[in-house]
Amino acid sequence: MSYKSIRARFFRSLVTTMTLVLAVSFLAFSQISIDIADAMLVSDNPVFHRILLQSGYDILPDDVSLSASPKQRWIVVLSLLVCVVGIINAQLMSVTERFREIGTMKCLGALDRFIVRIFVMEASMQGFAGSVTGAFVGGIAACSGAIFRFGTDILPIFPWQDILSTSALAIGTGIGLSLLGVLYPAIMAARMQPVEAMRVEQ
Amino acid sequence: MNREMIIKQIVRVTGVTKDFDLGKIVVNVLKGIDLEIETGKYVSIMGPSGSGKSTLFNMIGGLDKPTEGKVFIDEVDIAQLDAYELAWLRCRKIGYIFQTFNLIPVMTALENVTLPMTFAGVPGDTAISRGMELLAQVGLEGRHAHKPAELSGGQQQRVAVARALANTPSIILADEPTGNLDLKTGEEIISLLKQMSEEQGVTVISATHDYKMLNVSDQVIWIRDGRVDKIQDRDELEIHTGGMSS
Numbered sequence: 001m002s003y004k005s006i007r008a009r010f011f012r013s014l015v016t017t018m019t020l021v022l023a024v025s026f027l028a029f030s031q032i033s034i035d036i037a038d039a040m041l042v043s044d045n046p047v048f049h050r051i052l053l054q055s056g057y058d059i060l061p062d063d064v065s066l067s068a069s070p071k072q073r074w075i076v077v078l079s080l081l082v083c084v085v086g087i088i089n090a091q092l093m094s095v096t097e098r099f100r101e102i103g104t105m106k107c108l109g110a111l112d113r114f115i116v117r118i119f120v121m122e123a124s125m126q127g128f129a130g131s132v133t134g135a136f137v138g139g140i141a142a143c144s145g146a147i148f149r150f151g152t153d154i155l156p157i158f159p160w161q162d163i164l165s166t167s168a169l170a171i172g173t174g175i176g177l178s179l180l181g182v183l184y185p186a187i188m189a190a191r192m193q194p195v196e197a198m199r200v201e202q
Numbered sequence: 203m204n205r206e207m208i209i210k211q212i213v214r215v216t217g218v219t220k221d222f223d224l225g226k227i228v229v230n231v232l233k234g235i236d237l238e239i240e241t242g243k244y245v246s247i248m249g250p251s252g253s254g255k256s257t258l259f260n261m262i263g264g265l266d267k268p269t270e271g272k273v274f275i276d277e278v279d280i281a282q283l284d285a286y287e288l289a290w291l292r293c294r295k296i297g298y299i300f301q302t303f304n305l306i307p308v309m310t311a312l313e314n315v316t317l318p319m320t321f322a323g324v325p326g327d328t329a330i331s332r333g334m335e336l337l338a339q340v341g342l343e344g345r346h347a348h349k350p351a352e353l354s355g356g357q358q359q360r361v362a363v364a365r366a367l368a369n370t371p372s373i374i375l376a377d378e379p380t381g382n383l384d385l386k387t388g389e390e391i392i393s394l395l396k397q398m399s400e401e402q403g404v405t406v407i408s409a410t411h412d413y414k415m416l417n418v419s420d421q422v423i424w425i426r427d428g429r430v431d432k433i434q435d436r437d438e439l440e441i442h443t444g445g446m447s448s
Contacts (some may be wrong), residue, residue: 007308104304107265108318108365111286195265197239 009094013126016090020130021137022115024174027076028138029145033168036146039159048157051150080177087181091123095189102189103197112190119189123182124175131174135167205346208329212372212405213239213262218271219428220257232256233428234271239407241372244399244418247409249425255409256377258425262407263375264288275373293321297366297404299395300374303358305350311337311345311361318368336364341396358389363394367404374398376408380415389414 037057040048094104102115143163146154215237222229231254239245251253260266261273264280273280275295283291294300297318305314312333316408319329337346340360350358359379366374375385380388399406408415416422424431 061268100304101306104300104306105317105321107263107292107298107304109289109291109321109369111289114321193265195260202372 009112012090012094012098013122016087017130017133019083019086019090020127020174020178021134021176023079024131024134025136025138025141025172027173028078028135028167028170029142030072031078031089031170032037032139032142032163033146035159035162035166036142036154039157039162040150040154043157045047048150048154072176080173084177084181087123087178088184091119091182091185092188095119095185098189099118099192099197101192102192103196106194115190116186119182119186123178123186127175127178128171131171131176134174138170139163203308210241211238212241212275213237213407214274214277215258215262216272216274218258218261218268218273220254220261220266221269231428232261232268235425235428235430237423239405239421241405242399242403242419244396244406245421245423246407246415246419247407247423247425248411248416249409249431250411253425254428255425259375259377259407259409262373263298264291289321291298292368293318295371295373297357297368297371297374299366299374299379299408300360301378301381303350303355303362303382305358305361305365307350308345310349311342311353314350314361315364315368318365322369324369331366333364335363336367339367339398340364354387355383356390359383359387360392360394363391363398367398367402370402372405374404374406376406376410378410378412379408380410380412385414388412 037052105115117145143158215235218232218235219230220232222231232344235254235258247258257266260277261268264275264283267281275291278291280288280291305311309317315333315336316324316329319332324332334346337343340363342357342360342364345353345357347414350361353361362379366376374395375407379391379395383391390427392412392414395406395408398404399436420436422434424433
């Protein structure tokens with residue numbers, strides 16, 4: 001059922017999903033870039049160390065891992081924040097648009113739980129699609145960026161495992177954000193009195 | 203009057219008033235309504251617009267709470283029910299038909315009919331076969347895969363009738379079911395409702411200002427200015443509106 005209503009409002013869902021794609025891909029990109037730089041650092045290859053220094057990373061002699069600069073972290077957090085706000089806005093719109101539909105369902109005996117479930121399921125589908133795409137796009141961008149910057153020499157030391165786990169984390173974050181964004185609109189929809197919902201003109 | 207004592211009263215409304223607080227002024231829409239509706243009857247509530255028909259309707263349907271007074275459905279005071287029980291009541295006991303059809307636009311006719319069964323926890327296959335049966339009963343065989351937008355007004359209202367019947371309710375509440383339909387389709391819907399009420403013993407309560415409804419009603423309740431003006435049984439009615447044929 002949720003799938004259908006996504007299809008019916010395909011374009012709008014696409015916009016919501018795109019917000020997620022962008023935010024998650026940014027998150028994945030920055031994290032995976034760090035993963036790769038980490039791997040280069042750990043590889044103990046002086047050539048890599050020099051390249052890293054050249055490309056602007058600050059390495060102290062006894063560092064074993066690099067971390068994102070505070071500024072970079074801020075940007076990631078901000079992008080995620082903007083994404084949540086965007087999702088809340090989009091879902092609120094979709095609730096208002098479906099006032100009558102929700103009212104009808106409540107008249108027919110739908111429990112509050114059911115209404116919440118519809119919206120949560122819709123959001124998790126969008127969240128999943130958006131996050132997976134986002135993580136994929138971000139991962140590809142980070143990897144190809146690294147190859148472009150550091151040359152193909154880094155391929156043997158590519159930290160595949162780290163990249164995968166980082167992507168998984170980014171996907172999880174994306175789905176979490178999507179659910180977080182839908183919670184308030186869904187609860188608002190479920191709490192609505194059917195009479196009030198029916199009174200709204202279409 | 204012995205007969206009436208045996209017949210069960212499915213809806214009982216006692217001293218119901220309803221005020222709407224519009225900020226500066228308070229509008230008393232209902233000013234004390236007492237009603238008793240018997241099981242299996244086809245009852246029309248007539249009255250000019252603004253007389254409080256729809257408000258009374260929402261009270262009976264448990265969609266709104268009266269300011270004062272009580273509404274009993276099957277001898278249960280609906281003010282005492284919690285949200286879960288109210289949802290159960292709406293799901294199993296009452297079928298709604300609206301003036302504006304209110305079908306879910308993204309679903310097919312069949313899915314619209316099976317929706318209340320989903321809420322009632324009927325397993326999918328049973329729901330689908332019952333849904334097809336209901337659609338056939340209202341004369342919509344072969345149209346089950348159509349979306350509401352692909353159906354005419356009369357057909358949409360037929361789907362709504364089938365949906366109202368989905369969980370074999372004891373009451374069907376129809377709020378101006380013919381309000382958005384032309385004369386002929388309106389008549390078809392009315393006779394469909396009448397047929398359903400006769401075949402399945404469902405109590406049909408409809409609000410209307412459509413005089414076509416009078417012909418099939420067992421009882422007509424006239425509402426004026428938030429009060430019950432008069433209640434007429436079918437036989438009295440035919441004397442009153444002698445010119446009409448039934």
